[in-house]
Amino acid sequence: MRFGSRPLLVLLVGASITVAACGDDGPDSAANAERSAELAAEFHAGQTTTTLADGSGEAVAPPSTEPPASTAAPFEPTGVVIPVTVLDNSFRPQSVEISIGDEVLWENRGLNEHNVLSVVGDDWGVEVEDFQPGSVYAHVFTEPGEYSYFCSIHGNETAGMVGTIIVSA
Ligand SMILES: [Cu+2]
Structure with a gap:
């Protein structure tokens, strides 16, 4: 059956x-x-707009692909480009203050090869083979903070050819 x-x-x-x-x-x-x-x-x-069973009337959020607001970076590209000239074994200006979403553009305008290494982490920066004389390197900063960097050929993390990017919200 x-x-x-x-x-x-x-x-x-x-x-x-x-x-x-x-x-x-x-x-x-x-x-x-x-x-x-x-x-x-x-x-x-x-x-x-579903009303909750307890009558509080709070909206029930639909499933979202966006991260929670607490972890979302308040980041929008500004289109602003901040130049840093790399010349005579120094970063010029050595310290720059930018806003979130600004792009820092390092340009090797000297005759020496350099690199740009972040003191903390390796999320950004450029190695020497990609930063020969005439080269440029750009990075958009998306989180507020103070970012120290250096050239390991002409300095170290704390002295010599060093620079700082201060990113404000
Ligand atoms: Cu250097």
């Missing part, structure tokens, strides 16, 4: 799919698609 009923079920499902497919081929299919979109919109709108 179990095995005997199965083919009939498959037949019925197949028949209904066929009918549905024929129906969708008519002039109403565009209208149906529109209605579906409306329903989807209503559904999603309803999700954001």
Whole structure:
């Protein structure tokens, strides 16, 4: 009995799919698609305004791909470019103050090769092979803070060819 009923079920499902497919081929299919979109919109709108069971009326947030506000960086590219000239074994100016989203552009305008190494971490910076005379390196700072850097060929983390980027919110 179990095995005997199965083919009939498959037949019925197949028949209904066929009918549905024929129906969708008519002039109403565009209208149906529109209605579906409306329903989807209503559904999603309803999700954001659902009243909580306790009657507090707080909106229920829909699933979001954005990170929570507490960890999201207040970062927008500003389009501002702050030049730092690398010349005579120094960074000029040695210290620059910028805003979040500004881009710092280091330009090796001397005859020596240099590098730009962050004292903390290695999220940004440029190695010597990519910063020969005439080369440029750019980085957009997206978090507030004080970023110390140096050239390891002509200095170290605390002395010699050093620089600082101060990023304010
Ligand atoms: Cu150097």
